[in-house]
Amino acid sequence: xxxxxxxxxxxxxxxxxxxxxxxxxxxxxxxxxxxxxxxxxxxxxxxxxxxxxxxxxxxxxxxxxxxxxxxxxxxxxxxxxxxxxxxxxxxxxxxxxxxxxxxxxxxxxxxxxxxxxxxxxxxxxxxxxxxxxxxxxxxxxxxxxxxxxxxxxxxxxxxxxxxxxxxxxxxxxxxxxxxxxxxxxxxxxxxxxxxxxxxxxxxxxxxxxxxxxxxxxxxxxxxxxxxxxxxxxxxxxxxxxxxxxxxxxxxxxxxxxxxxxxxxxxxxxxxxxxxxxxxxxxxxxxxxxxxxxxxxxxxxxxxxxxxxxxxxxxxxxxxxxxxxxxxxxxxx
Numbered sequence: 001x002x003x004x005x006x007x008x009x010x011x012x013x014x015x016x017x018x019x020x021x022x023x024x025x026x027x028x029x030x031x032x033x034x035x036x037x038x039x040x041x042x043x044x045x046x047x048x049x050x051x052x053x054x055x056x057x058x059x060x061x062x063x064x065x066x067x068x069x070x071x072x073x074x075x076x077x078x079x080x081x082x083x084x085x086x087x088x089x090x091x092x093x094x095x096x097x098x099x100x101x102x103x104x105x106x107x108x109x110x111x112x113x114x115x116x117x118x119x120x121x122x123x124x125x126x127x128x129x130x131x132x133x134x135x136x137x138x139x140x141x142x143x144x145x146x147x148x149x150x151x152x153x154x155x156x157x158x159x160x161x162x163x164x165x166x167x168x169x170x171x172x173x174x175x176x177x178x179x180x181x182x183x184x185x186x187x188x189x190x191x192x193x194x195x196x197x198x199x200x201x202x203x204x205x206x207x208x209x210x211x212x213x214x215x216x217x218x219x220x221x222x223x224x225x226x227x228x229x230x231x232x233x234x235x236x237x238x239x240x241x242x243x244x245x246x247x248x249x250x251x252x253x254x255x256x257x258x259x260x261x262x263x264x265x266x267x268x269x270x271x272x273x274x275x276x277x278x279x280x281x282x283x284x285x286x287x288x289x290x291x292x293x294x295x296x297x298x299x300x301x302x303x304x305x306x307x308x309x310x311x312x313x314x315x316x317x318x319x320x321x322x323x324x325x326x327x328x329x330x331x332x
Contacts, residue, residue: 152298
């Protein structure tokens with residue numbers, strides 16, 4: 001009897017040790033492995049150790065959940081704000097920490113001109129929500145007024161028209177997973193809706209987006225309406241993007257267009273991001289037409305590092321064309 005009790009106690013201890021070792025392994029995996037490898041590891045835990053998947057992978061979804069920017073449905077770009085600006089379907093629909101992203105930008109020719117774009121994002125089970133103050137003047141935005149009246153590089157953050165209220169521009173949205181059982185496959189579908197507030201015209205416009213696929217290929221579209229000037233009617237902005245995910249690298253091709261406004265050629269953007277565990281390297285090429293300069297080729301570069309489970313930081317060139325930026329992400 002005593003031997004049986006000892007045997008049972010020893011078995012319990014062995015199980016506890018195995019679970020502790022597995023938890024330690026999961027923690028190390030979460031911090032060190034590339035996102036593609038982490039997804040595979042999370043899938044293993046989800047199938048064989050569900051309780052551990054909850055601790056290691058935020059619900060065992062196997063998503064790219066180390067940061068809000070990398071949890072987006074289409075996120076080869078260097079910031080969550082850029083992806084969310086093109087389609088609200090980019091909002092993560094897997095459990096993620098509360099994420100705060102702040103990007104400080106300084107105009108290169110005017111050192112005193114400083115601006116910041118603030119984004120908040122949170123993914124829940126099957127849905128997520130986000131808000132961002134980044135406008136259409138970013139590398140991943142359709143800067144219609146700038147392209148019509150100015151040059152390729154921003155010279156001032158001062159608006160051509162000043163609104164009466166103190167509120168900044170903001171974009172508020174949410175996304176829903178329409179078929180959560182297909183998460184992580186090419187059949188995953190996210191639907192996003194948003195509202196955009198323009199402080200210049202003090203108007204609100206709707207937005208809609210959808211994305212299909214996750215594992216290797218994601219296709220996404222977005223459509224929104226915004227009145228950006230008191231001298232122009234409401235403009236419809238549409239976007240389309242395709243993201244290809246390979247081991248350690250992602251490519252994204254985007255097309256931005258608009259109608260019911262000044263006639264300008266569509267913007268095309270090609271982005272590549274290399275994932276080196278805790279470090280992300282991004283390079284992008286943007287082709288846009290400006291009334292004063294004609295066809296212009298612009299480039300964007302970013303170096304970002306995940307410092308811990310709660311902090312990430314980076315430096316960005318041309319997050320807004322003509323500026324250098326510093327980015328900070330906090331995960332709570």
